[in-house]
Amino acid sequence: MSTSPATGQRSRPDDLIVTLVHQSLRDDAARLAGALAAVGPGDRPGRVAAIGACYGQYRGQLDLHHRHEDELFFPALAARVGSEAMHLDELTAQHHALDTALQAVCDRLAALADPAGDFGADHAGAVAALSAMTELLLAHLTLEEKHALPLYQTEITAAENRELEARARKATPRDRARFMIPWLVTHADQDQRTALFRSIPPLRLLYWLNLRYYRRFEAALAPAA
Ligand SMILES: [Fe+2]
Numbered sequence: 001m002s003t004s005p006a007t008g009q010r011s012r013p014d015d016l017i018v019t020l021v022h023q024s025l026r027d028d029a030a031r032l033a034g035a036l037a038a039v040g041p042g043d044r045p046g047r048v049a050a051i052g053a054c055y056g057q058y059r060g061q062l063d064l065h066h067r068h069e070d071e072l073f074f075p076a077l078a079a080r081v082g083s084e085a086m087h088l089d090e091l092t093a094q095h096h097a098l099d100t101a102l103q104a105v106c107d108r109l110a111a112l113a114d115p116a117g118d119f120g121a122d123h124a125g126a127v128a129a130l131s132a133m134t135e136l137l138l139a140h141l142t143l144e145e146k147h148a149l150p151l152y153q154t155e156i157t158a159a160e161n162r163e164l165e166a167r168a169r170k171a172t173p174r175d176r177a178r179f180m181i182p183w184l185v186t187h188a189d190q191d192q193r194t195a196l197f198r199s200i201p202p203l204r205l206l207y208w209l210n211l212r213y214y215r216r217f218e219a220a221l222a223p224a225a
């Protein structure tokens with residue numbers, strides 16, 4: 001266990017990345033819902049396809065976050081505190097339920113983008129699927145923040161967390177990172193942004209290099225002109 005020689009206190013993991021991921025997932029679930037609610041029959045395929053492409057990136061980030069939790073962070077915590085204390089079975093079941101819900105949104109958005117489809121029925125189906133996915137997601141994030149993350153803070157050391165985060169970064173495909181870096185930075189407040197660039201200095205340049213790529217997808221969430 002790593003402790004500060006000056007204070008004798010154990011150094012805690014930096015939770016900035018997971019905080020930003022959860023914050024970005026929550027914010028963009030709401031923004032996706034707003035963008036989807038605003039489309040009409042004349043937005044097919046155009047704006048609907050753009051929302052679908054943005055959703056594809058959003059889903060990619062959520063899939064990756066869950067993979068890192070399933071393969072790295074959750075096993076490390078379970079080894080320390082036991083699976084029951086951190087509600088591992090429930091969290092894992094929620095990951096699986098979300099996989100199904102995420103695919104349903106994908107299917108519904110694809111159906112809605114077809115100009116030959118029944119707009120009213122397809123729109124209602126897509127809105128309902130996104131709403132169902134969001135409900136599962138919010139319940140999942142809340143459970144994780146209530147049970148797993150507080151234990152992670154007290155039972156995993158800062159050094160162990162740095163090692164796990166380094167492995168997660170290494171296991172992040174380049175295409176996912178291209179979207180993820182500007183996605184997290186644009187959802188950060190000023191203090192979080194400063195802390196992020198200070199803790200991982202290359203992110204500042206990678207943010208600027210990938211911002212245009214990110215905006216190409218994110219533009220679909222802006223209110224219609
Ligand atoms: Fe999770």
Ligand SMILES: [Fe+2]
Binds near residue numbers: 018
């Ligand atoms: Fe999470």
